[in-house]
Amino acid sequence: MTVQLDARPPVAPKADNPRPSWGRLSRLDTRFSPYLYIAPFFLIFGVFGAYPLAYTFWVSLHDWDLLGTNHPFVGAENYTRLLADTDFWHALVNTLGIFVISTVPQLLAALWLANLLNRGLRARTGWRMAVLVPNVTSTAAVAIVFGVLFGREFGMINWLLDLVGVDAIGWKSNRFASWVAISAMVDWRWTGYNALILLAAMQAIPRDLYEAAAIDGASRVRQFWSVTVPLLKPTIIFCTIIATIGGLQLFTEPRMFHSGTNPIRGGPLRESQTLTMYMFENAFAPHYNFGYGSAVAWLLFALIAIVAVLNVLILRRLGGGSGPNGRKGAAR
Amino acid sequence: MAVLPRRRLAAVALAATTALLVTAGCGGGDEPGDGPVTLTVDVFGQFGYEQLYQEYMAANPGVKIVERGTGTNLDEYSPKLTQWLAAGRGAGDVVAIEEGLMVEYKANPGNFVNLLDHGAADLKGNFLEWKWNAGLTADGKQLIGLGTDVGGIAMCYRKDLFEKAGLPTERDEVSKLWPTWPDYIATGEKFVAAKTGASFLDAATNTFNTILLQTAGNSDGYSYYDTSEKLVVDSNPAVRQAWDTTMDIIDSGLSGKYGSWSEEWVSAFKQSKFATIACPAWMTGVIEANAGTAAQGKWDIARVPGNGGNWGGSHLAVPKQSKHQAEAIELAKFLTSAKGQIGAFKAKGPLPSSPQALDDPAITGATNAYFSGAPVGSIFGSGAKSLKPVYMGPKNQAVRTEVENAVRTVELGQRSPAQGWTDAVTNAKKAAAK
Numbered sequence: 001m002t003v004q005l006d007a008r009p010p011v012a013p014k015a016d017n018p019r020p021s022w023g024r025l026s027r028l029d030t031r032f033s034p035y036l037y038i039a040p041f042f043l044i045f046g047v048f049g050a051y052p053l054a055y056t057f058w059v060s061l062h063d064w065d066l067l068g069t070n071h072p073f074v075g076a077e078n079y080t081r082l083l084a085d086t087d088f089w090h091a092l093v094n095t096l097g098i099f100v101i102s103t104v105p106q107l108l109a110a111l112w113l114a115n116l117l118n119r120g121l122r123a124r125t126g127w128r129m130a131v132l133v134p135n136v137t138s139t140a141a142v143a144i145v146f147g148v149l150f151g152r153e154f155g156m157i158n159w160l161l162d163l164v165g166v167d168a169i170g171w172k173s174n175r176f177a178s179w180v181a182i183s184a185m186v187d188w189r190w191t192g193y194n195a196l197i198l199l200a201a202m203q204a205i206p207r208d209l210y211e212a213a214a215i216d217g218a219s220r221v222r223q224f225w226s227v228t229v230p231l232l233k234p235t236i237i238f239c240t241i242i243a244t245i246g247g248l249q250l251f252t253e254p255r256m257f258h259s260g261t262n263p264i265r266g267g268p269l270r271e272s273q274t275l276t277m278y279m280f281e282n283a284f285a286p287h288y289n290f291g292y293g294s295a296v297a298w299l300l301f302a303l304i305a306i307v308a309v310l311n312v313l314i315l316r317r318l319g320g321g322s323g324p325n326g327r328k329g330a331a332r
Numbered sequence: 333m334a335v336l337p338r339r340r341l342a343a344v345a346l347a348a349t350t351a352l353l354v355t356a357g358c359g360g361g362d363e364p365g366d367g368p369v370t371l372t373v374d375v376f377g378q379f380g381y382e383q384l385y386q387e388y389m390a391a392n393p394g395v396k397i398v399e400r401g402t403g404t405n406l407d408e409y410s411p412k413l414t415q416w417l418a419a420g421r422g423a424g425d426v427v428a429i430e431e432g433l434m435v436e437y438k439a440n441p442g443n444f445v446n447l448l449d450h451g452a453a454d455l456k457g458n459f460l461e462w463k464w465n466a467g468l469t470a471d472g473k474q475l476i477g478l479g480t481d482v483g484g485i486a487m488c489y490r491k492d493l494f495e496k497a498g499l500p501t502e503r504d505e506v507s508k509l510w511p512t513w514p515d516y517i518a519t520g521e522k523f524v525a526a527k528t529g530a531s532f533l534d535a536a537t538n539t540f541n542t543i544l545l546q547t548a549g550n551s552d553g554y555s556y557y558d559t560s561e562k563l564v565v566d567s568n569p570a571v572r573q574a575w576d577t578t579m580d581i582i583d584s585g586l587s588g589k590y591g592s593w594s595e596e597w598v599s600a601f602k603q604s605k606f607a608t609i610a611c612p613a614w615m616t617g618v619i620e621a622n623a624g625t626a627a628q629g630k631w632d633i634a635r636v637p638g639n640g641g642n643w644g645g646s647h648l649a650v651p652k653q654s655k656h657q658a659e660a661i662e663l664a665k666f667l668t669s670a671k672g673q674i675g676a677f678k679a680k681g682p683l684p685s686s687p688q689a690l691d692d693p694a695i696t697g698a699t700n701a702y703f704s705g706a707p708v709g710s711i712f713g714s715g716a717k718s719l720k721p722v723y724m725g726p727k728n729q730a731v732r733t734e735v736e737n738a739v740r741t742v743e744l745g746q747r748s749p750a751q752g753w754t755d756a757v758t759n760a761k762k763a764a765a766k
Contacts, residue, residue: 066418148595151595151599152589153596153605172591173746259591259593260407260591260592261405261592261593262733265737268740284414286410286727287727292766
């Protein structure tokens with residue numbers, strides 16, 4: 001089962017010999033039609049991407065009460081206040097913390113799963129489909145179920161811990177514990193997805209490399225670390241980028257993890273409040289300060305841009321170093 | 333895929349356009365006409381309007397009523413309503429506004445129909461004076477909402493758990509156990525010493541809010557903001573007094589720490605994990621919904637420690653964006669009439685804000701079977717007319733959230749009482765400035 005991930009559209013063969021009667025029209029056609037064909041994307045991007053982005057920036061320069069009718073211009077005040085706002089930095093640390101402790105185990109587990117699925121198993125397709133099941137469940141449903149599992153007094157996790165003599169953990173009011181609980185949720189959902197992508201890349205590795213390694217006396221473990229992993233590098237980086245984008249925008253899982261009064265805080269001391277939650281808290285209840293919330297949105301955008309650039313730099317370094325197979329692998 | 337031949341492309345485009353036009357033609361047909369008007373009512377918690385809708389629809393065949401939101405908690409409901417108002421669409425034709433949020437909505441009255449323009453002024457006598465005033469803008473020129481209920485407070489308790497702990501179970505004797513909050517704490521300590529496996533109360537935040545509103549109502553009539561809208565969280569003695577009493581409750585280990593309105597809180601109801609809960613009239617409906625039929629007859633209602641108090645209560649308003657304003661206003665008038673308020677009280681327990689309803693035998697003689705036949709009409713209703721309202725400032729909701737969270741951090745052992753107080757004041761000031 002090979003997955004074709006090449007997203008480039010098939011190129012239409014160039015009409016070499018247009019009918020003479022069309023002349024000028026045909027030339028205009030070849031010149032402008034391509035723009036017409038790609039226009040829908042740019043139109044939709046303009047309406048749903050660029051315009052909201054610009055409007056959010058405009059809003060962030062104002063003292064904008066969500067319900068109010070007057071929105072005085074305040075310049076960069078929202079931004080200067082935000083940079084001095086300890087709750088903002090706190091949310092940033094939460095976001096990065098949850099990102100790290102969810103992504104690292106997630107990719108390791110995915111790699112291990114993919115390796116297992118790459119072997120000659122019985123009912124192989126069944127297993128491969130099964131790992132994707134968590135990914136098709138509703139995030140909100142998952143979060144509510146996990147929220148109950150990680151309950152302080154009635155939760156199943158604490159009950160199990162109690163059986164082995166560990167004291168109850170306040171999963172929702174301990175900063176690190178709540179990060180772990182939310183990471184578990186994210187990993188449950190995304191490990192299978194990443195495993196399938198890694199599996200597809202694994203299958204593109206030529207068999208003869210393994211045969212050669214086996215003849216040289218390399219064990220299976222050695223083959224995995226010296227043949228499989230290096231050739232998977234571009235795919236691993238791809239998975240990391242996808243996980244970065246998802247991780248920095250994490251909202252539904254931590255939001256639904258908490259219930260009761262003001263769940264948007266992510267715990268009484270904002271233990272697991274992510275940046276998107278902080279944005280929501282300011283733009284909507286209880287502050288209804290749309291300008292301040294928009295400023296959070298823009299700083300989040302800047303943060304993602306910075307991380308994306310870092311990703312590209314790392315990609316260039318690693319992708320370039322993996323030999324002639326690197327580019328080929330990157331396209332898969 | 334090869335590029336489509338031009339002619340075929342044109343044919344496809346034509347077909348698509350025709351299809352669109354036909355669909356649009358059909359869709360446009362059913363907007364106007366004589367069909368019934370559908371009114372959407374947005375509520376939260378338990379308003380108890382089901383029966384009233386049926387009655388109203390039977391009397392007005394041209395109106396169909398759809399309700400959204402029963403059972404949702406206020407923290408989910410308020411932001412949604414605010415977004416709908418800000419976006420100019422999405423809100424129901426009649427919307428419930430809780431007293432804490434009313435202040436913020438009053439600052440932008442343009443979002444709502446002025447009910448004074450629609451004959452509401454004649455209804456003034458149907459409401460307690462302060463309830464009527466709470467729906468008016470500061471200049472008194474616009475009435476945003478008609479009052480639904482007020483939140484007279486009692487103390488709900490589990491008879492079975494009290495019996496297990498060797499405490500009296502009759503409501504009059506229970507009321508005698510706690511004339512004051514220190515007496516309530518002393519009773520709680522006895523309860524805890526009996527080791528029933530349950531806590532004495534659900535969450536310190538609920539009790540804190542009750543004590544605060546009671547203390548404020550009995551002194552200056554304001555809590556976090558004074559009547560000139562200045563933040564007085566650190567200088568109002570009522571706030572500090574409520575804080576200190578709550579710290580004593582936490583110190584004595586009375587709280588089950590079930591964060592109010594959380595999944596855990598609901599589970600704790602179902603599993604009989606606490607014995608008392610501060611009980612504004614509307615809370616009786618919440619208890620019944622959470623604890624379920626299994627606990628029928630195990631709950632009862634006693635007097636609240638201290639003296640009276642009001643927590644919560646709502647108004648019904650008609651957003652300007654409603655397409656059926658006239659019909660919506662009539663429905664709001666019906667639901668907030670003395671008859672409507674009596675109906676809601678019988679269904680789910682919210683205490684009427686109409687003096688006529690409060691004097692009605694249907695209220696004064698009302699009992700609640702779920703709460704062991706407690707005479708809810710006299711328990712909640714007797715003090716209702718003397719209830720003293722507490723003034724709410726512009727950012728009341730945000731400030732209250734910060735202070736209650738500080739209570740929660742102490743309750744969970746994350747902060748000492750002194751640190752908690754510092755947090756409460758600092759964060760409240762920060763929230764008020766946002």
